[in-house]
């Protein structure tokens with residue numbers, strides 16, 4: 104079942120890898136290096152995507168199209184969506200934290216396929232550069248991140264083809280990562296470690312990776328067909344040649360609805376790791392948390408047509424997808440109740456990690472509620488493709504996933520660097536982000552309900568004031584990045600030393616030095632069968648492990 | 660004991676507050692079609708449930724953060740509670756029931772809007788096409804809500820969408836117009852098709868939207884009720900001028916509509 108760990112005195116090829124900061128620019132095979140490569144690379148793309156978002160909000164501060172040319176606006180919009188999804192959230196919640204944490208959690212020295220892992224990462228920078236440079240060289244794609252034909256067939260070809268190529272590369276990267284996570288979680292577990300003893304993030308990554316492996320190839324195939332339509336003038340999706348544009352939408356959403364869970368399930372996992380540590384209580388309802396992840400995976404595959412209620416969708420299909428989508432709220436809700444129960448009666452440190460996690464809970468609950476409303480066909484026929492939907496998914500993707508990424512950075516930064524972040528700046532960062540975010544996106548619900556469609560550069564002047572509020576919120580969000588950047592850069596050099604386990608956590612990544620050595624442990628990997636055993640009798644034993652700085656622990 | 664009283668007071672005020680907000684806070688534009696008030700009913704119910712759930716959950720989180728925060732000097736752990744089966748069952752069952760209720764209720768709303776009616780009957784009889792067309796989507800005109808004043812004959816209109824305008828063709832009278840004119844209280848049946856890319860026909864005051872698709876006609880039925888001029892908005896990204904792809908629908912009394920119709924009609928013989 105489990106592959107034996109190689110004896111650690113064996114000459115490993117990793118000796119040939121560069122050391123020091125240079126290894127972050129190398130084809131390193133160390134899962135921790137790859138994880139941080141994903142994280143920093145993703146963050147750079149986040150800054151670019153954020154600059155594009157600011158440009159959008161500047162344009163929308165006035166009702167006429169005055170800041171950018173209209174076709175440039177559509178390029179910016181397309182790049183913003185594509186970058187945020189495929190280059191920031193998906194790589195970071197999966198690739199960055201997955202690579203860093205999963206080998207620790209299963210008690211392995213690395214991922215199952217280290218070379219595939221490095222390849223998966225190194226597909227990302229060229230794909231991202233290609234996508235962004237298309238803006239300067241040929242003009243970027245203009246048909247939105249959904250690239251619906253026939254619009255994507257009739258807009259300038261070069262930009263669209265480059266868009267397809269880079270999404271194909273990123274999809275490939277994602278599939279490689281998914282295969283690697285499944286293999287690592289199922290096959291590299293340390294002897295004696297049961298599946299139901301794994302930290303929750305492993306379950307989240309297992310579920311996510313199943314979704315990645317099942318659905319991403321469908322997107323890839325669809326985009327290949329679309330590119331044929333563009334360059335070879337085939338007629339798969341081109342109505343002029345007898346093609347069917349609705350088929351594209353089905354295929355696209357068969358991937359892209361699961362994609363929203365690919366962005367959020369890992370975030371669910373990360374929150375499940377962070378909250379127990381800082382509230383000093385076990386994760387509430389472990390088994391139900393696992394089952395609800397798996398229920399979300401199964402249901403998530405059969406709800407895609409809720410994005411198509413107003414397109415060519417017959418009534419029976421509308422009904423089926425309404426019901427299936429509504430039911431996803433049940434397993435999702437269970438997870439939120441369990442997190443609140445984890446907090447309940449704890450000894451909660453109100454630090455930046457906890458604040459961002461709790462901000463996530465609050466934002467996501469609102470996004471989930473509007474999601475269930477959107478799942479109701481009669482409700483959706485009014486607000487589909489309006490700012491209401493924009494508000495919904497930003498509550499989920501920004502208020503959810505991005506808040507969790509920040510929370511995770513605050514939580515694991517001491518592990519990554521061996522130094523602490525400044526908590527006061529962190530809490531200030533949270534405050535500005537939370538206020539800016541809600542100021543930006545809450546009013547957009549009203550805009551959508553009252554008649555503002557999405558993806559427009561100009562709008563009815565009656566909406567000017569609310570749009571300006573939203574733009575002020577966006578400005579706050581942009582500014583909130585500055586204290587964060589200063590904090591992570593300054594603390595990397597000047598932050599107080601963290602020690603191995605500043606949070607007194609019980610999950611395995613904390614039972615080694617910070618930052619951890621190559622191959623993770625100097626001795627054997629510890630067997631952690633109760634990753635959430637806070638407040639338990641046998642705590643002394645674990646404290647002993649925790650206090651042991653060189654982590655040479657061979658007990659149990 | 661005291662905390663039990665406080666907790667039930669909090670719950671009661673949450674419920675009452677949620678219902679009050681749901682009933683009294685209006686976030687929607689005027690309703691100008693038969694299905695708009697039905698839509699608003701659904702909206703009120705969803706808004707009430709949503710407010711209660713959101714305020715309840717956010718309140719629980721904020722309360723926990725304040726009540727259970729670590730006080731200075733406290734180093735110990737919380738209680739090692741790992742779960743509670745009856746609680747898990749409770750918070751699986753309650754959302755399931757709420758979701759089931761919402762689903763059934765919205766099905767009922769959808770049915771009242773005419774969503775379950777077959778779409779191709781009684782329409783476009785003038786068409787001689789014998790090809791079985793693929794007709795999709797759309798929504799019927801509500802039947803349940805019909806009152807006596809509502810006429811039974813349907814006004815057929817053909818909609819052509821193209822970058823970046825809507826064109827309305829009235830087969831009766833052979834009128835071609837960039838603006839949609841419809842009389843109050845008469846069911847309208849639109850057959851829509853696009854000449855280039857996908858567009859969408861949206862009138863917020865009607866609470867209706869339907870994509871207009873190339874190569875695949877779609878149907879949208881509605882019955883306007885309130886005279887006025889409302890925006891028609893393209894809601895599907897269709898190119899650089901997507902944001903400018905707008906028109907108006909003029910809902911007017913039967914007499915005004917007849918005037919407009921006579922002034923524009925091409926075959927005056929039919930129309931006497």
Ligand code: HEM
Pocket residue numbers: 249362363364366367409410428429431432435470471472473474475477478479483486487488492495496499500503504
């Ligand atoms: C409680 C669970 C959820 C439900 C019931 C739900 C429901 C929906 C529905 C029905 C739509 C289509 C709205 C429309 O276009 O008219 C939608 C759009 C969207 N949702 Fe959700 N959603 C849920 C959770 C999520 C999650 C977890 C994410 C991502 C992390 C997400 C991201 C999105 C995105 C990105 C869109 C817009 C896609 C586009 O058109 O560009 N949603 N959601």
Ligand SMILES: [Cu+2]
Pocket residue numbers: 359360363406407409410
């Ligand atoms: Cu979806």
Ligand SMILES: [Cu+2]
Pocket residue numbers: 822823857858859893894895896897901904
């Ligand atoms: Cu249009």
